[in-house]
Amino acid sequence: MMIMKKLIQLLKLPENFTGEKVVFVYHNMEILVEKDKEGNPIPEYNKISTYFDLEGSLVPIGIMGGVYYSALNIDDKRDIPDTTKFINVRHLYRTSSENLFFLAGLGRQISDWDRTFRFCGKCGHPTDNHPRERVKICHNCDHISYPKISPAMICSVTRGNEILLARGSKFSRPVYSVLAGFVEPGETLEETVEREVMEETGISVKNIEYFGSQPWPFSSSLMVAFTAEYDFGEIKIDNKEILDAGWFTSDNFPMLPTHHSIAHRLIMNFVENGKGNS
Numbered sequence: 712m713m714i715m716k717k718l719i720q721l722l723k724l725p726e727n728f729t730g731e732k733v734v735f736v737y738h739n740m741e742i743l744v745e746k747d748k749e750g751n752p753i754p755e756y757n758k759i760s761t762y763f764d765l766e767g768s769l770v771p772i773g774i775m776g777g778v779y780y781s782a783l784n785i786d787d788k789r790d791i792p793d794t795t796k797f798i799n800v801r802h803l804y805r806t807s808s809e810n811l812f813f814l815a816g817l818g819r820q821i822s823d824w825d826r827t828f829r830f831c832g833k834c835g836h837p838t839d840n841h842p843r844e845r846v847k848i849c850h851n852c853d854h855i856s857y858p859k860i861s862p863a864m865i866c867s868v869t870r871g872n873e874i875l876l877a878r879g880s881k882f883s884r885p886v887y888s889v890l891a892g893f894v895e896p897g898e899t900l901e902e903t904v905e906r907e908v909m910e911e912t913g914i915s916v917k918n919i920e921y922f923g924s925q926p927w928p929f930s931s932s933l934m935v936a937f938t939a940e941y942d943f944g945e946i947k948i949d950n951k952e953i954l955d956a957g958w959f960t961s962d963n964f965p966m967l968p969t970h971h972s973i974a975h976r977l978i979m980n981f982v983e984n985g986k987g988n989s
């Protein structure tokens with residue numbers, strides 16, 4: 712399981728806070744980092760606060776390990792310090808700790824929600840932040856908007872010492888992973904597992920069991936993970952969402968997903984269970 716420091720989410724900076732502060736600066740899906748700096752590439756607070764106007768524009772995230780984190784969205788990505796650059800938030804997994812990857816992803820999700828819900832979706836009036844919850848309220852029509860979270864399932868399908876892995880058309884690298892898909896209205900998570908695995912690979916599954924969950928902020932998802940066993944069917948891919956799929960043993964794995972993902976944990980669970988030994 713992941714070992715993560717506990718995050719205390721906050722809606723504002725605590726009064727008399729004297730600890731370290733970190734501001735993540737975003738432009739759409741990208742985050743500001745120091746050039747040529749690995750490990751923790753986030754620019755220091757002093758640099759951010761002298762360069763950007765933070766007054767009234769910071770979106771609080773919370774405190775982890777005594778450090779207060781908040782987020783800032785900027786519209787013009789050219790206006791940044793010389794020693795910094797923007798990279799896709801997802802790419803932090805290559806160089807950064809799991810905690811930083813998680814915080815930077817969460818910050819993007821929350822600040823993107825903050826930016827896109829400035830106006831009421833029902834009547835169009837400007838919204839306000841609720842004082843005690845992460846909610847936008849419209850004082851004109853009382854409509855309220857919570858941050859969007861989209862439930863999705865992710866599932867390992869095994870057949871003896873083999874696991875079903877597929878290459879998605881949206882993957883930027885030739886990675887093979889377990890299958891995943893968003894829950895549709897009216898579905899249970901188990902029904903999503905059955906439908907998605909069938910739609911994407913033509914395989915029927917049985918013995919679906921809960922494995923764990925992981926927030927995945929890049930698509931505002933909550934990934935709910937399951938294990939399942941092959942029941943019947945031959946692999947037949949749709950060539951739209953899935954470009955290739957196959958049964959793999961642990962000694963002939965293709966390129967696998969990032970180790971910060973629950974997909975990776977599902978695959979490692981298969982290996983550790985002994986089913987990976989042929």
Ligand SMILES: [Zn+2]
Pocket residue numbers: 831832833834835836849850851852853854
């Ligand atoms: Zn309204």
